[in-house]
Amino acid sequence: MSESRTVPPAPLLRGGPRTAPAPSAARGRRRAPLAALASRLTERDAWLLEMLAEHTVLTTAHITALWHTGQRSANRRLLALHRLGLLDSFRPRLQRGAAPEHYLLARTAADLLSARYATTPAALGWSSELVTRTAYSPLLAHNLGVATFFTHLATPNDPELGRASAWWSEQRCQQLWGDLVRPDAYGRHTRTDDTGTVGFFLEYDTGTEAHARLARKLEEYAEAASATRIRPLVLFTLHSHRREQNLHHTLATHPALASVNVATTARDQAAPGQAEHHPAQAVWLPLGRPATRTRLLDLPGLWPVEQRPTGDVEQAAAWTRGVAMPAPDPRCPHTPTPFAPTRPPRA
Structure with missing residues (x-):
């Protein structure tokens, strides 16, 4: 931890991308069977789930930029993933204006990635308290600042500037x-x-x-x-x-x-x-x-x-040892091809 801890000044609302249902309603969503999800997800969807497993929380603005899409298209897809039980979200309550939706992995997504990489949700950093711990973390603004830094690098407006090819949490x-x-x-x-x-x-x-x-x-x-x-x-x-x-x-x-x-x-x-x-x-x-x-x-x-x-x-890090999932490439797949839920060989 690199920043001092301060208590968030405002309460937080829990909910989906368009409404703010009560926590019990969010927990009560039906979880689709993992096998049934395979035909409904694209590689871009799977990439987002891996990015959230790596970086815990991203806002609508981060995801829209990383997906190289418009806000309306991003909101529609995020809503669909939320309804499938793959995403949880919260929205900080600000004294002025409205905060963007903040997205995290839901249990179904943690289970899906665990199956794909032969690991467990806990090894991926997921727990039933993830939303609460993240929403009220005194480091939330700091961590979102890091995400904004790399989002800029991953989505340059000039090809001469290059592009982020690695982003480790x-x-x-x-x-x-x-x-x-x-x-x-x-x-x-x-x-x-x-x-x-x-x-x-x-x-x-x-x-x-x-x-x-x-x-x-x-x-x-x-x-x-x-x-x-x-x-x-x-x-x-x-x-x-x-x-x-x-x-x-x-x-x-x-x-x-x-x-x-x-x-x-x-x-x-x-x-x-x-x-x-x-x-x-x-x-x-x-x-x-x-x-x-x-x-x-x-x-x-x-x-x-x-x-x-x-x-x-x-190479010096020997980073494959003891790590549950490889770090996702910060460059999003541009083609929304179907998700292939094949399990990679163990290192």
């Missing part, structure tokens, strides 16, 4: 590297023509942690670099330009920079000529080095050759 990272570091996510960004890629650990900052805590994180990454013989790239996305400036002033000479590459961005700052912040654009500034802001794909070139990020982080 905090829980997966903790399984793999929890004894060394606990990043908010691991990601990989790839050029559209597959000629280059950037792997990175993400630290999503909301301004609640002291700079001393961020400095300790760098020390942990330096220890991990020594243990794995990999020079990691760590990205800090900060909530304001002022906090970013203060962080550079505090950590520019940190000893960990001898073995760790670090770059920062401020979410209240957009790239030149752009109206809104986008993490794939020229918004990144290396820590401890004089440089101008650059695109995510061009970050490694800002360091001398001998100091650039190195090593295959994914």
